[in-house]
Amino acid sequence: MARIGFPSALITAPRLILGALFIMSGFEKLLDLKFFGLVIAEYQILPSLLIPAAALILSLCELLCGTMLLLDLFSRVSSSIMLCMMAIFIAAMTYNVMRGLEHECGCFEFLTQWYGLKEEIGIGPIVRDILFFILLLPIALSGSNRIPWKKQQG
Amino acid sequence: MSGKPLRRTLIASVLLISIVSPLALQLHAATPVAIAKDESGELNLSATKALFDTHSACFVDARSEYAYHKLHIKGARSLSDSRFDEQFPEFRQKLPIETLIVVYCSEPSCAKARHVAKKLRKNGYKNVRVYSGGLVEWAHAGFPMEG
Numbered sequence: 398m399a400r401i402g403f404p405s406a407l408i409t410a411p412r413l414i415l416g417a418l419f420i421m422s423g424f425e426k427l428l429d430l431k432f433f434g435l436v437i438a439e440y441q442i443l444p445s446l447l448i449p450a451a452a453l454i455l456s457l458c459e460l461l462c463g464t465m466l467l468l469d470l471f472s473r474v475s476s477s478i479m480l481c482m483m484a485i486f487i488a489a490m491t492y493n494v495m496r497g498l499e500h501e502c503g504c505f506e507f508l509t510q511w512y513g514l515k516e517e518i519g520i521g522p523i524v525r526d527i528l529f530f531i532l533l534l535p536i537a538l539s540g541s542n543r544i545p546w547k548k549q550q551g
Numbered sequence: 552m553s554g555k556p557l558r559r560t561l562i563a564s565v566l567l568i569s570i571v572s573p574l575a576l577q578l579h580a581a582t583p584v585a586i587a588k589d590e591s592g593e594l595n596l597s598a599t600k601a602l603f604d605t606h607s608a609c610f611v612d613a614r615s616e617y618a619y620h621k622l623h624i625k626g627a628r629s630l631s632d633s634r635f636d637e638q639f640p641e642f643r644q645k646l647p648i649e650t651l652i653v654v655y656c657s658e659p660s661c662a663k664a665r666h667v668a669k670k671l672r673k674n675g676y677k678n679v680r681v682y683s684g685g686l687v688e689w690a691h692a693g694f695p696m697e698g
Binding site: 431432435436438439441445498500501 | 615616617618620621633634637
């Protein structure tokens with residue numbers, strides 16, 4: 398299958414930045430899964446029974462995909478998974494903003510702790526996730542799927 | 552008994568009562584269980600603290616559950632405005648209908664406490680008060696919190 402050619406900087410830089418960001422975000426969520434579960438509950442989209450599992454899966458996905466992006470390990474697969482997650486986050490936030498709900502977005506809680514930034518759902522986090530979606534696209538389309546320590550054949 | 556001493560006694564009694572009763576009222580107001588209210592009919596900080604100290608009320612946090620999870624008034628229960636219907640059945644099981652409930656949220660401008668108080672009254676709890684100062688005022692006063 399023919400792959401779209403993107404300049405390598407357009408793949409490497411977002412891969413490293415987003416990889417690091419997702420590792421921090423996933424790790425932080427895993428440290429306080431209950432808090433993340435309560436934020437998911439506030440979205441009022443999932444049934445209560447599924448919330449603990451969703452909190453665990455989303456946190457693990459962020460941590461694992463972030464690590465794989467940073468190490469350039471199956472970057473296409475991990476960025477594709479993150480693309481799906483970004484699409485879900487954008488849809489969920491947009492839906493709740495339209496419903497007039499006000500709550501934490503559950504995105505990057507460390508930004509609140511470090512810089513005092515408000516991490517509530519709204520235009521800001523939606524635009525940020527759209528930007529992440531755009532940055533992930535080149536990696537998903539033409540990033541590498543190789544294992545870096547294996548020598549390429551041919 | 553002649554009329555004069557009786558009249559004197561009556562006048563003395565009326566005077567004594569009129570002097571003592573305001574003092575008695577003040578004393579009553581100073582007791583910890585007295586529920587002092589501000590102009591809007593909601594509890595102020597000192598009245599809320601008095602109820603907290605005497606353990607005579609159940610404190611209810613009307614903010615989101617995640618906010619409660621991070622920080623709340625010591626011993627308070629969570630009953631969020633946003634997920635009231637999901638949380639209320641368990642709350643109802645644990646708290647008898649006659650319990651004095653003090654509802655609070657983050658600050659005076661936050662309407663969640665009033666909404667939850669209204670919903671509680673609608674569900675049979677008649678003894679519901681709102682602490683309008685909220686967690687910000689409570690924290691500023693250095694009163695006990697946990698989370």
